[in-house]
Amino acid sequence: MDQDAHDRLQTEEVVAASSPALAERGTRFGADQRAQERFKSRARRARDYSTKCSPRGCALCYHPVPLNPDFTLRKTVYGAVMAKGITKRSEDYSQWYIDVVLKAEMADYSPVKGCMVIRPTGYGIWEKIQEHLDRMFKETGHVNAYFLLFIPESFLKREAEHVEGFAPECAVVTMGGGKLLEEPLVIRPTSETIIWDTYRNWINSYRDLPLLINQWANVCRWEMRTRLFLRTTEFLWQEGHTAHASHEEAEEETMKMVKVYQRFAEEFMAMPVLVGRKTEREKFAGALHTYCIEALMQDGKALQAGTSHHLGQNFAKAFDVKFQDRDEQLKHVYATSWGVSTRLIGAMIMVHSDDKGLVVPPRLSPRPVVFVPIWRGDDEMRVVLDKAREITRDWDALFYHIDARDQYKPGYKFNEWELKGVPLRIEIGPRDVQQGTVVAVRRDTGEKTSLSMDGLREQLERLLNDIQDNLFRIAKQRRDDSTFTVNSYDDYKAGIDKGGFFRVFLDHQNSEVEQRLQDDTRSTIRCIPFDASDEEGPCMITGKACRGRVIAAQSY
RNA sequence: CGGGGUGUAGCGCAGUCCGGCUAGCGCACCUGGUUUGGGACCAGGGGGUCGCCGGUUCAAAUCCGGCCACCCCGACCA
Structure with missing residues (x-):
């Protein structure tokens, strides 16, 4: 079925299926005429926006009660300017994170x-x-x-501590097929x-x-x-x-x-x-x-x-x-x-990741290498693309991607792939084809190197391993540089807002100590590390003798 | 739940004080052409119930009332 026919079918079915059902439910729930109208328009909108809206399964169309009549859809952010406009980490870290997620098109x-x-x-x-x-x-x-x-509500109640921990954050289904359920079902x-x-x-x-x-x-x-x-x-x-x-x-x-x-x-x-x-x-x-x-x-x-x-x-x-x-x-x-x-x-x-966008470690990258071909005119385009395809003929298809789009200039593509965090970019142009080389650019350091086309695959794998190791090394260095050992609560309070792991003595068996730590400093004990030494010292809050330092920090 | 902010085209915004031409601009999108080694250019084009409801008015994006949504920061929490 072509898309149009599909859409028409869905439209008819949805309207047929939803309106009478809604009207009936509206009456049943005592809603007035206006609420029904609103809900119909809501269902219509849901239909407009959801091309997958199945007449039997669409939660929006079949929702028994219009919980919020003024239902509006959130704005989406895709499709526009890319790396331009990523907030710098130093300016606003939270906003930077959101910018990266949205602009690298990770999520919406x-x-x-x-x-x-x-x-x-x-x-x-x-x-x-x-x-x-x-x-x-x-x-x-x-x-x-x-x-x-679906989990029967009663199941969750079987383990006392468990239900206490999870009950407040559970979503519960109370209706199915238009009828109240015998027993509510918790979404796991x-x-x-x-x-x-x-x-x-x-x-x-x-x-x-x-x-x-x-x-x-x-x-x-x-x-x-x-x-x-x-x-x-x-x-x-x-x-x-x-x-x-x-x-x-x-x-x-x-x-x-x-x-x-x-x-x-x-x-x-x-x-x-x-x-x-x-x-x-x-x-x-x-x-x-x-x-x-x-x-x-x-x-x-x-x-x-x-x-x-x-x-x-x-x-x-x-x-x-x-x-x-x-x-x-x-x-x-x-x-x-x-x-x-x-x-x-x-x-x-x-x-x-950095201020240019996402950085993906090679081993988590679905396609760690992207080729950006460079050409002038149709003749060069053919030559360069043919060469790129020839080089990669025997490669695993998931190892690389050739970006042959003609509507963007190379510079645009460079920025786009950096934003999306691809570990290695290969630039290949007429000069390279002539010399039997390509230019490889690392995402982690930005470093450019000219590589021979001979044995390119192996060279790239070496580079990727290098990037992987380098990312770990940098992250570890940063972590170590941000791990502090302090003994007094004053020192702790003075430092904790700047971030980092703090190795401290705390009476971690006493939950009041943790409560106070949290109230005073908005930080918590993250863990009692396995590799803690046997060192002894006084709890920085109560003074009680403790064995082994714990890790405290502010956290997400 | 508290504080702050924002709702006008897919995105970013101007217009709102001081009501008035056909609601603009940049990016993105479509068509054609020229371009292409770090975010191209020209020409043409499509796209908007101005968050929602109500009120005032000859006339509302703009004034008034009510509501809603979202984002950020807190509070809360595996």
Whole structure:
């Protein structure tokens, strides 16, 4: 079906389907004539803007009550001027971040508050993250499965701490098919409950253990304040959920996965991280303890980039998941869960990017090399493009891209690809063709080098490795330069607003200490690092003797 | 929920005080031509319920009343 016919069909169906239904619902909910008119116009607008609007599935057309009659769509920002107009980091870091996300076309605002559209440039990076992590999960014995989006409300209430932690930020579906549901369905904020309810049926014997499953999914948490990629109402993530026969084995798994995250962050994202344990206050709702990786952004704020939880027997008890052990006893299983999300994309941006735009580490780049051909007139165009195609004939198609667009001049393309963070740009013009060379330009340093066309692929791979290493080195240097060791609370208060990780003595078992820290300084204990020394000292707030320094910082 | 800001074409804005021609400008977009080693140029063209509702008026983007949305900064929070 051609697009026009498709649109016509949808229009007719939507109007036919929505108007009577709306009118009926309007009556049912006691809405007056005007509200109905408004809602019809809202549905019409939704139809106009949503070409995918299916008469059976469109949430906008089928919404039972016009929650907000003056519904308006958010403005979108794409398509206009590119790198021009990126706020400098030094001027306004938050605005810089937003500018980079929007202008590099990573994501866009959406008609729904707090939600975003992940555009191909951003989604391509998520796919690379998935590709590498998925491999690492499978290499460590995990398999993928998919559970469900909807969680019966009662499930969430089964684990006391868990429900307390998540209830306030849950979205709940109360209607389906035009009728009130028997039991409201929570849109998953995380899947422990539904998964453990399922695991009960899958686990009988110690021979069924360990059960090592991962899920790639979307989740929904109704946050008060959202930021592109860092905290959105709906986001994408992976959540691993494992079941084990013993506490020790679950602990080993929890530790193993936080280390997988560390390796991924450092080797693929070129992002150095601290690895450690969360305090009681900061741990996952329902866990015995939580391990995490913490990264430092360029503005000196910390960002939690991944977590791994030892859930003990809490969920097994709440959902009655037992197995018969070798000793013939019935025992509750031990659980872990671990996850990273599209927040990692935000981390990548804030660790590596610069005032010219995005900087993508080569290993996260969907196409790390872009050719910008240069020509004068049709003859040269043919020669240059033919040469570029000849050079790349045997290359992996996902290694490079030839930007043959004729409506932009090379200079424009240079800026555009820099804005989008492509690690390596290859300039190839008539002179190069004659000399058998190309010019390679690194995104990280801006350095230009002339390379021979012979063995170009290998030279580029070397360069990419160099860029990857360099990005990590710079990020690590910055992190180390922004990590401070202080002993007095006064010194801490004097320094904390400037950002950075602070190695301090704090009585982290006392939640009042953390509360006071937060009230005084808007900072928190990010983690109790694994590699903390045995050094002893007085808590900088209470003076109580502590062993080992913790990491405190302001955070996102 | 508090503070600040903004709603006029896809984006950025002018016009609003002091009501009045057909609502402008730059970028982007379309057509044709010339260009192309760091954001090209010329000519022509398309695109706007001025956030929404109501009021005042011969006449409202502009004045009055009400509402809504979004962004930023806080508060809150895995």
